[in-house]
Amino acid sequence: MVERTVRIGSTHGLHARPAKLFTQAAAASGAAVTIQKAGGAPVNAASILAVIAQGIDHGDDVTIVVDGGDESAVLDQLVELLSTDHDE
């Protein structure tokens, strides 16, 4: 199990397209992935409804936990996705 905390790069937060890209990647990874907003509870990162319901905004810190599969590579990929601004 590996984890890292990352700051959200997309201008409009983890909504719409960025949320879709993130949950697609988490679901495709084959690993169990959770995302947790600072002060919140961890939710299934492969669930777009659970992810957008967190109301994660630009500049928020979130913690990603990856369990199973090629953990480090999956974590790197997801952190990269979250720190990139997809709304540019």
Added chain:
Amino acid sequence: MMEIKGTGIGQGVAVGPVVRMAEALPEPVDRPSHLDPEREGERARASLSVVAAELANRGAKAGGAAKDVLEAQAMMAEDPSLIDEVTKLLATGKTAERAVYESFAAYRDLLAGMGGYMGERAADLDDISQRVIAHLLKLPAPGVPNPGHPFVLVARDLAPADTATLDLDQVLGLVTVDGGPTSHTAILAREKSIVAIVGATDAASLADGDTVVVACR
């Protein structure tokens, strides 16, 4: 002659017969299922996955901004958290129709309470819910009708899945009773250069076959 006003999108004039889009399905009755939860679960998962595939398909055909919206909707139809919720409700003896309705409604209320962008996604969830329930009931999916001749589409409001697949050769214009200049209908009407009037409250009185002039200026 009667005049109905709303917010015009784009510029132009379209003339043609009205075809109305089917109204929403009634709320599924909350009665105990005569099937066991496993069987209801199979029904629910099958319909959710058919609707997800349809939405993804429509997205692939539509391309552009509509593709992202429809792909996100397809993911919502097969969302693992939603399916967990449906399964939990089925275990209490509800029907698949009712469990799907209640699960989408719970997320709809949650997102609507957040306002802004999330509030708009709330309407998407109502649309997905209707499609899944229609599939469970073996009723025609709500959506753009296909009368086989050019027509002016009159609807309460249009969801992205509807507007994305409008056949320009058949749809002369759009009139919606609800919705404003930033609604999905308006955004996609602009993108596809379809003459549209949104928020035309009195359009609710139009009937199939009425001839209308849709004028935006």
